Amino acid sequence: MTKKEIVKTISDEIGLTQLKTKEIVQKTFDAIVETLVEEKRIELRNFGVFEVKKRAARKARNPRTGDKVYVPEKYVVTFKPGKEMEERVRELERQAAAAAAQHAAAGGNSQPVPHPTERTPEPLAAQATYGSNAESPG
Numbered sequence: 053m054t055k056k057e058i059v060k061t062i063s064d065e066i067g068l069t070q071l072k073t074k075e076i077v078q079k080t081f082d083a084i085v086e087t088l089v090e091e092k093r094i095e096l097r098n099f100g101v102f103e104v105k106k107r108a109a110r111k112a113r114n115p116r117t118g119d120k121v122y123v124p125e126k127y128v129v130t131f132k133p134g135k136e137m138e139e140r141v142r143e144l145e146r147q148a149a150a151a152a153a154q155h156a157a158a159g160g161n162s163q164p165v166p167h168p169t170e171r172t173p174e175p176l177a178a179q180a181t182y183g184s185n186a187e188s189p190g
Contacts, residue, residue: 055081088129100133 055077063073084102087094092104109125133141 098134098136103130
C-alpha cells in the first residue's frame with residue numbers, strides 16, 4: 053500500500069478532502085521522524101515502538117567477489133510491533149495454515165504463488181556491500 057492509497061482510504065472513511073487528508077498524514081509522518089531524530093524512540097500505544105539504534109561496525113563479504121568488506125557503524129531505525137498488531141499477523145498465519153491444510157486434504161500439491169509486490173529478502177552478506185548512505189537497489 054502506498055501513501056496515496058492510505059490517504060484515499062482515510063479520506064473516504066472520514067469525509068475530508070484528499071488534499072487535507074494528505075497534509076494530515078504527511079504531518080504525522082514528519083512528527084514521527086522528528087521525534088526519532090530528537091529522542092531516538094517513539095512509542096505508539098497499540099501500534100508499536102520505533103527506535104533508533106547504533107549498528108556496530110563489522111566485517112562482511114562481497115557475495116560476488118568473495119572479498120572482505122568493512123562496513124562502518126551506522127544508525128538504523130527498528131520497529132517492534134505492538135501486541136494487537138502481532139496478534140492480527142498471527143491470525144493471518146493461522147488462516148494460511150488452515151487454508152494449506154484444506155488444500156492438502158483436497159489433494160492439491162501446488163506451491164502458493166507470492167503476491168507480485170512481495171520481495172524475496174536479500175541475504176545479509178549482500179546487504180553489507182552497500183554503502184551506509186546508499187539505498188539498496190530494487
